[in-house]
Amino acid sequence: MGAGHRCTSVRGCNRPILPPVGCRRKGANWWRGDAFRCKWSADDVFSSRSAYQLLFEGTTKLPGAPHIWHSFASMKFRLHAWLALRWRFWSADHLIRHGMAANAICRLCSAADDTLNHLSLAFPFAVQVWAGVIHTVHSQLHLPNAELEEWWPTAVNALPAARRKEANSLIMLILRSIWIERNERIFNDRCTSASRVINAIVDEWNSWMQCRGG
Ligand SMILES: [Zn+2]
Structure with a gap:
C-alpha cells in the first residue's frame, strides 16, 4: 500500500487507496495522482474558449x-x-x-x-x-x-x-x-x-x- 494515499473524494471517507492489481511500482511510488489536462488548450488548462473550439472542430467556414x-x-x-x-x-x-x-x-x-x-x-x-x-x-x-x-x-x-x-x-x-x-x-x-x-x-x-x- 502506498503510505499516505487516502481517499479524499468523499467527505469523511479517508480510506487507504491501494495500488491496482499487478502494479509493479514499489512503495509509495505507484501513486502518480490524477491531473485534468485539456488537450484543446495550448497550456493544458480548460477554458470556455477551448470547449467552443472542440464543439466546432472540423466545421468549414462559409465565406460571407x-x-x-x-x-x-x-x-x-x-x-x-x-x-x-x-x-x-x-x-x-x-x-x-x-x-x-x-x-x-x-x-x-x-x-x-x-x-x-x-x-x-x-x-x-x-x-x-x-x-x-x-x-x-x-x-x-x-x-x-x-x-x-x-x-x-x-x-x-x-x-x-x-x-x-x-x-x-x-x-x-x-x-x-x-x-x-x-x-x-x-x-x-x-x-x-x-x-x-x-x-x-x-x-x-x-x-x-x-x-x-x-
Ligand atoms: Zn442568362
Whole structure:
C-alpha cells in the first residue's frame, strides 16, 4: 500500500487507496495522482474558449456567412442568401452536378452557362436591377464584379462600418427579388420589366427603412 494515499473524494471517507492489481511500482511510488489536462488548450488548462473550439472542430467556414447575420432582413431573405452562398439553388450546373438532365445554357439570355452566379449577378436583367437599385438607394456600394461569395464581403467591407448592416440587408433583398423574377420567367412564363422590379425593390427597401425609423 502506498503510505499516505487516502481517499479524499468523499467527505469523511479517508480510506487507504491501494495500488491496482499487478502494479509493479514499489512503495509509495505507484501513486502518480490524477491531473485534468485539456488537450484543446495550448497550456493544458480548460477554458470556455477551448470547449467552443472542440464543439466546432472540423466545421468549414462559409465565406460571407457573417454578413447574413449582420443585417436586419427577415429570415426568408437570410435563408435565401445562405442557400445562394452555398450554391444550393437548382440552376443547370447544380442539376448536372447531381446527375439530372438540364440545358447547361441559360434559357433567359442564351449567352452564358446557367449558373447561380450568372442568374443572380451577371444575367443582363440582374445587372440592370443591381445597378438601378444601388444607384437609387445605396450609391456607395460597388456593383457586383465577381462571384457572389467574393464580391459580397469585399464590397461591404469597403463601406464605413455604420453602413454595412444596411448594405447586407439590401443585397439580400435584391438577391431574392431577382431569383423570384427568374422563377416567374422560367416556370410561369411571366416577365416583369427591370424598371418595375427596381421600383418594387426600392418601395420594399423604403418600407424597411421606415420601420427602422430611417
Ligand atoms: Zn442568362
